Every structure is written in C-alpha cells, then in structure tokens.
Amino acid sequence: MVTQEDIWRELSTICDPEIPNLSITDMGIVADVHLDVEAGRAIIKVTPTFVGCPATALICSEIEQRLRQLPLREVAVEITYNPPWTTNRLSQRAREVLRQFGIAPPPPYEGTDFPLDLLREAVECPYCGSTDTVLQTPFGPTLCRAIYYCNTCRQAFEHFKPV
Amino acid sequence: MRPGSGIVPAVKDLLYRMADDALILGHRHSEWTGLGPVLEEDIAFSSIAQDKIGHAYALYQLLHELGEPEPDRIAFFRDAPQFRCCHLVEYPNGGYDFSLMRHFLYDVAEQCRYHLLESSRYEPLAQLARKVRGEIKYHVFHATQWVLHLGARGTEESHQRMQQALEQVFPLALGIFEPTEYDDLLAAASIFPGERPLQDRWLETIVPLIEQATLRLPALEAVVPAYGGRCGIHTEYLQPLLDEMGEVIRSEPEAEW
Numbered sequence: 001m002v003t004q005e006d007i008w009r010e011l012s013t014i015c016d017p018e019i020p021n022l023s024i025t026d027m028g029i030v031a032d033v034h035l036d037v038e039a040g041r042a043i044i045k046v047t048p049t050f051v052g053c054p055a056t057a058l059i060c061s062e063i064e065q066r067l068r069q070l071p072l073r074e075v076a077v078e079i080t081y082n083p084p085w086t087t088n089r090l091s092q093r094a095r096e097v098l099r100q101f102g103i104a105p106p107p108p109y110e111g112t113d114f115p116l117d118l119l120r121e122a123v124e125c126p127y128c129g130s131t132d133t134v135l136q137t138p139f140g141p142t143l144c145r146a147i148y149y150c151n152t153c154r155q156a157f158e159h160f161k162p163v
Numbered sequence: 164m165r166p167g168s169g170i171v172p173a174v175k176d177l178l179y180r181m182a183d184d185a186l187i188l189g190h191r192h193s194e195w196t197g198l199g200p201v202l203e204e205d206i207a208f209s210s211i212a213q214d215k216i217g218h219a220y221a222l223y224q225l226l227h228e229l230g231e232p233e234p235d236r237i238a239f240f241r242d243a244p245q246f247r248c249c250h251l252v253e254y255p256n257g258g259y260d261f262s263l264m265r266h267f268l269y270d271v272a273e274q275c276r277y278h279l280l281e282s283s284r285y286e287p288l289a290q291l292a293r294k295v296r297g298e299i300k301y302h303v304f305h306a307t308q309w310v311l312h313l314g315a316r317g318t319e320e321s322h323q324r325m326q327q328a329l330e331q332v333f334p335l336a337l338g339i340f341e342p343t344e345y346d347d348l349l350a351a352a353s354i355f356p357g358e359r360p361l362q363d364r365w366l367e368t369i370v371p372l373i374e375q376a377t378l379r380l381p382a383l384e385a386v387v388p389a390y391g392g393r394c395g396i397h398t399e400y401l402q403p404l405l406d407e408m409g410e411v412i413r414s415e416p417e418a419e420w
Binding site (some may be wrong): 050051052053059080081082084085086111113114116119136137138139140141143147161162163 | 164191203206207213214215216217218221236290291293294295296297298300301304305338
C-alpha cells in the first residue's frame with residue numbers, strides 16, 4: 001500500500017530539468033499531495049515558479065511517469081496558483097544547491113509580496129563570496145534569473161531573483 | 164460561478180480581452196529577440212514576451228474551463244474580428260522609443276488591473292492575479308527605469324523621442340480602457356470594478372512618473388482614445404500578425420508536437 005511518505009520520497013528524487021540536483025520538493029513547487037488510499041488514486045498539485053515557465057509541462061509529465069511506477073491505479077498532476085509560488089518556498093538545501101551551481105540564491109523576505117528594494121541590496125557573489133556586486137539586468141537566461149556583476153572577481157553571475 | 168449563469172459571458176469577455184492583449188503584445192515583444200539595441204535589452208524584451216504569453220496561456224486555460232476550446236485553438240485558429248485585444252498591442256514595434264513607451268503604459272495598466280482582480284469574487288482569476296504580481300513587478304520596474312532614464316537623464320534627443328512616443332502611444336493606451344457592455348455586470352458581481360475605475364487608477368500612477376521623467380502628458384480631453392478593439396474592430400496590423408503566428412500550426416492542425 002502506497003503512503004503519503006512514499007509519494008513525497010519519490011517526488012524528492014525528481015529534479016529541475018535545468019539545474020541538476022535541485023529537487024522539485026526542495027524548490028517548493030509541490031503544493032499538495034492528495035492520496036486516496038482505498039481508490040489507489042494520487043492527485044499532485046504543482047505551483048509553478050513562473051506562469052510561463054517552459055519547464056512546468058516537462059516536470060508534470062516526469063511526476064506522472066515516476067508515480068506510475070508505484071502501485072497506484074490513478075495519478076493526476078494539476079497546476080495550481082494557490083498558494084502562489086514565491087522564492088520563500090525554496091528550502092535551505094535548494095539555496096545551497098543553487099550556490100554550488102553558480103547561481104546566487106534569493107534573499108528571504110517577509111510576507112508574499114517582495115519589495116523591489118531587494119534588487120538594490122548586495123547579493124553575495126557565488127564564486128568569490130564578495131558583496132561588492134551590482135545588478136546588471138533583472139532578466140536573464142531563464143525567467144527566474146537576473147544578471148549581476150561582481151566588482152571583486154570581475155565577472156558576471158546569475159541570481160535566482162526574488163518573486 | 165455556475166456554468167450557464169448570466170455572468171459567464173461577461174467573465175469570458177473579460178478573460179478574452181486580457182488574454183488577447185497579453186498574447187499579441189507578447190508576440191510583438193518577441194520580435195525584439197535577436198534585434199534588441201544591447202544584449203540585456205534583447206533578453207529583457209524576450210523574457211517579458213515569455214511571461215506575457217504564459218499569462219495569455221493561463222487565461223485561455225480559464226476560458227477552456229468555462230467551455231471554450233483548448234488554449235492553442237483559441238490562440239491560433241481565430242481571425243481578427245474574433246479577437247478582443249486593444250489597438251495598442253497590435254501596432255508594429257517601430258523604434259525602441261515606441262516599444263518602451265508602449266511597454267510602460269501597458270504594464271502599469273496591467274499591474275493596476277491585476278491588483279484590482281486580487282480581490283475578485285471569481286476565485287480562479289483572483290488566484291492568477293496574486294500569482295502574476297511578482298512577475299509584473301519586474302516588467303513595470305524595467306519600463307519605468309527606461310522612461311525615467313531616457314526622459315530625464317538622457318540626451319536632448321532621447322527626451323524628444325520619448326516625448327514623441329508618449330504623444331503617439333497615449334491615445335492608443337487609452338484604448339485599453341474601452342468601456343464594454345459587461346462593465347456594470349462585472350462590477351455588480353464583484354468580479355471586476357470596471358474599465359473606468361481602472362483608467363483612473365492608471366492615470367494616478369503614470370502622471371507622477373511622467374512628470375518625474377520631465378515629459379508632458381497630452382491633455383485627456385484633447386485626445387481621441389483608440390477604441391474598437393474590444394468589439395472586434397482592429398487595425399490593419401492584426402490580421403497579418405495572426406496569419407504569421409498561426410502559419411505553421413494551421414498548415415498541419417493535427418500534428419503532434
């Protein structure tokens with residue numbers, strides 16, 4: 001018999017297609033796991049990072065494929081915007097994985113409405129640790145990243161921008 | 164909201180207006196991909212385009228849940244008279260001055276609209292509104308920075324070109340708020356307060372920013388708003404754009420991607 005824990009464990013081994021080792025549970029995009037034990041039915045609710053994120057469909061089909069390997073009769077993956085995903089949903093481990101991958105993690109903030117002033121605050125360079133850094137552009141190679149420049153090690157780096 | 168209730172056509176009309184604006188402007192923004200004046204701006208317009216098309220998709224998905232066809236069908240198989248976008252989003256990109264000013268006036272309006280929708284009684288739209296808040300914040304941030312920079316801190320030429328762009332875009336932007344036959348119904352049902360209150364809020368937001376950019380907003384009474392889009396009357400630019408957007412999918416509608 002499949003339990004909630006089995007499903008969460010399986011989900012925690014599914015990674016973001018763009019950042020290896022960053023699991024979808026650490027990213028905080030699994031909003032809810034509903035399991036009807038008797039019917040053998042699981043409904044997984046995914047709250048996407050950005051509405052237009054092209055990885056969402058891929059992640060959803062990966063979830064479906066993986067959970068079908070468990071003894072379940074029915075697996076459904078649904079998109080929800082409730083609760084809306086914010087960068088505060090990233091776990092401590094997710095932040096560490098991002099840093100190791102060369103992407104500066106977003107600063108935590110109070111509530112669900114991030115203040116734009118966060119963009120003016122120093123972001124720690126993931127390469128040399130310096131905070132003498134400056135925002136180059138709030139848009140980057142993917143929707144969730146901004147580009148900063150480090151004045152100490154003199155190179156550009158990516159920042160997982162707060163939303 | 165019960166299917167079949169009298170409010171459904173009003174909600175659908177609101178969703179079509181919002182989604183068609185986002186889809187068409189998203190497509191226009193994407194035309195800067197590879198052509199932006201500097202790499203960062205190329206990426207900015209491309210990213211904003213991707214967000215807008217994502218918002219359009221989410222809104223078409225809500226329409227689908229209300230009984231309309233699948234998002235791809237809605238997006239790529241209608242012709243101009245069935246679209247409900249405003250003229251502002253249809254115009255070709257022109258110069259960067261025009262594109263930036265359109266981006267600024269549109270995104271402030273969109274931010275105000277979604278803000279009002281956060282407390283909508285139509286819960287799926289309220290949830291989407293709370294979701295896109297953070298994304299649109301970046302769009303408005305980008306547009307505002309450039310309008311202030313080129314208006315107040317650039318050169319005489321940049322100031323003059325932003326002023327010209329403002330005069331050209333302002334009447335088009337007023338077309339966002341074209342009144343519709345559903346405004347009263349939506350307001351009475353606490354779904355959306357209406358285009359007029361939205362326009363008021365938009366003006367309150369842009370006036371101080373335009374002043375700060377040392378630009379002059381044309382007098383409201385001296386301007387003829389570009390209405391028509393919300394009832395399916397469009398500029399000559401929309402149909403060729405739709406033909407281009409749908410060219411591949413229409414050539415093989417049953418193809419699997």
